[in-house]
Amino acid sequence: MREDIVSFAENKDMPFRVLMCGISYCDYSYRIERQNSELNVIEYIISGTGTVNDNGRIFNPREGDIYFLKCGENHLYYSDADEPWTKIWLNFSGRLASKITECYNLEKEIYFHAPELKSYFYEFYDISRSCIGAKAVCEQSSVVFLRLAQRLCEYCKDKTSARGSVAYKVKNYIDDMTDYSQKLDDIAQKMSYSKNHIIREFKAEFGIAPYEYMLRRRFEIAGSLLKNTAYSVSEISEKLGFCDTGYFSGQFGIRYGASPSEYRKK
CATH class of the missing domain: 2.60.120.280 (Regulatory protein AraC)
Incomplete structure (x- = not known):
């Protein structure tokens, strides 16, 4: 050896x-x-x-x-x-x-x-x-x-989760992410699980799809960046892995009832 x-x-x-x-x-x-x-x-x-x-x-x-x-x-x-x-x-x-x-x-x-x-x-x-x-x-x-x-x-x-560890592993991985360009396919490959298995376990445990949870996390971070930094809306959109600033602003408005600029002013 x-x-x-x-x-x-x-x-x-x-x-x-x-x-x-x-x-x-x-x-x-x-x-x-x-x-x-x-x-x-x-x-x-x-x-x-x-x-x-x-x-x-x-x-x-x-x-x-x-x-x-x-x-x-x-x-x-x-x-x-x-x-x-x-x-x-x-x-x-x-x-x-x-x-x-x-x-x-x-x-x-x-x-x-x-x-x-x-x-x-x-x-x-x-x-x-x-x-x-x-x-x-x-x-x-x-x-x-x-x-x-x-x-x-x-x-x-x-280990104490009723559904085992897969859903919580994925959740913890998403919570710990700093590279927001990652897709669910990337996560599945890194964690050695199939994407369908991750989706099934995550939905069963948390009631939403992992992609929707990833979006929620990104918009929570967007809100924090709008409140606590001087980054422009386009810079925040880019940092969080959105390819289109217009899409980011529209989805932010749906979730928060205000555009990113309005949210920052409030």
Whole structure:
């Protein structure tokens, strides 16, 4: 097997300490076991499958899955011999890591299907390889971990949904969007669901189509930009991904009972 690993000397003065980060191209021999682990392990499965045993809880993570093993627990994980893992991961520890984990209720959460969160792990990897000095790596990685923990927390909430997690995953993705040119087809591809499945689950959970929800969010942001910025109506229309300012103004008027200019004056 082959591994691309970046490792750092432990600095116990750092509140968030990165110990190692890397990509593992596993084979049948890959097996990791720790008793009362002194570090946290969070890993994203790029391909393949394997087994994770966390204090007797058994999971079989595969492509698009994340598992998060905590310090102070017994870790055991190994790759499947016929379909071995390729995975990207971070080993870390520290008071800040524990506090973030606690604040976002991730202490007991281990296993997530979250293909759209893969980019966070490549951020860890890029930081580890490009930053000069362990302190910079730890500081920048802590920011990425905070953002990742916030997203994973939403997945924990999804599990309590009566309809499962698909509708809430899509809603959270839309709520977190900054690129408003994205279409539902783009979201479906990134989340590895069919568009029809997303529409069906979203309508069942929230009573509206995801496209209509996306429009609502865009017009809510438009209202905020009209109230709190000096952007012109055409600039706001462009920022929110509308190709035609006239269409944007007309739809805004239908929803708010006033044109964008009138709304701003009020």
